[in-house]
Amino acid sequence: MKRNDMNGATPSRILLVARETTLKGLLERLLVARGFTVVDGGTGVDTVSLLGSAGPVDLVICERTGPGLDEVALFEEIRRHPEHGRVPILALPPAEPECTVRALEAGVSDCLAKPFHPAEFVARVERLARPAAA
DSSP: OOOOOOOOOOOOEEEESSSSSHHHHHHHHHHHHOOOEEOOOOTTTHHHHHHTTSSSEEEEEEEOOOTTTTHHHHHHHHHHHHHTTTTTTTEHHHHHHHHHHHHHHHOOOEEOOOOOOOOHHHHHHHHHHOOOOO
């Protein structure tokens, strides 16, 4: 059964890519509590193959990829994907300016450096996954 968000609309679907399981669980709980549907995007290498079967998503959140594919390569792969190439991407890089710059240069929509406050994370997700009606 599909749950509706607070406005009665179908919940936004978020593809969550994360290597660190504790953080992934925390992010998933925050998102579900706000009415989002979370799709497990794996850890990076498997994310590329999951894109074809994930169905439509409204946002991709990438915490950190596992071995075999770095975050920038993943962002570039998502941007080339025919169905998901225009989906917003929220990167969660370490608090190192060069990581943020690399992610932005690779085409992500926004970055939130770790560590971050959960309320700021939710606010950025809301802005990207549920844009204001024109």
